[in-house]
Amino acid sequence: MKLSTRTRYGLRAIIELAENGREAPLQIKAIARSQEISVKYLEQLMTILRSAGFVRSIRGSKGGYMLARSPNQIKLSDVFDCLEGHVTTVECVEDTKFCERAEDCVARQVWAQVQKAIKDVLQSITLQDLVDRAKDKKMSNYQI
């Protein structure tokens, strides 16, 4: 149960966009450099995030990407679903019809518990929360 780089890089990228605010766009090149991700690969990830409506792009010179919505309206569970492709451990957890034993299956119960635990965490965090956390970290580093 490892996360794909798609999800890991994607999250880091959108966090950086959130930190950058919604005044000026941030270029793929800049994000790729600071996050040490291949420009070409990051392009794909941004396309995913864009079609899901989390970020918007500005083409051409001085273009780049910005959050499409306010960071406190973007929950990590949404971003995760879009990148990783839905938080589902097993299909039968979502859809009982998937397996005829589903109703009585204790294994299914376990995966349902796990899935809920993951979802609960991710639903409780917004991008704004992460921006705030990052700020706190920086402040404590400078020992203010």
Place this chain on the structure above:
Amino acid sequence: MKLSTRTRYGLRAIIELAENGREAPLQIKAIARSQEISVKYLEQLMTILRSAGFVRSIRGSKGGYMLARSPNQIKLSDVFDCLEGHVTTVECVEDTKFCERAEDCVARQVWAQVQKAIKDVLQSITLQDLVDRAKDKKMSNYQI
């Protein structure tokens, strides 16, 4: 973030072994039939569970598999680790040295939270718990 069949089938198999008790062995063929898993594939899974010390095998005629330990001493987190290969969302969560930004990384914090949530659930459940749950289900089906 989907579970592999290795983990799903493996868990179902070991649950069935737990339900079967530790008096008589259960054959791969029998488990494969009731769980609708390929015999040959299940062989592999049992090998994994055996080398991890969860089950022991009896070779030859009338042989089969049994739990190697008492079902209340086997936590799902252990079984999961053995089948899925450790509950780790990202390497840096376990080992800070993995990424130099790890200390300050808010993304890492998120994955650490998620990972802990998963672990907490799996550590809180033993095979005995599942045997009990299954019994309860059967009883309620018969409307006792």
Place this chain on the structure above:
DNA sequence: TGTATAATCTACCAACATAGTAGGAATTGT
């Protein structure tokens, strides 16, 4: 002692997902 029944071991394989790379076209600011 022979035979059936099991686990065990070794090897192979097809299909799919992942994690990219490459090159060019379209768009926009200066």
Place this chain on the structure above:
DNA sequence: ACAATTCCTACTATGTTGGTAGATTATACA
């Protein structure tokens, strides 16, 4: 016009998953 960007299409290497196949070894039982 030109440079800086995003956008689009296509390709690819590698690893993982989910198996299959066949021979070998161990054991119970008659």
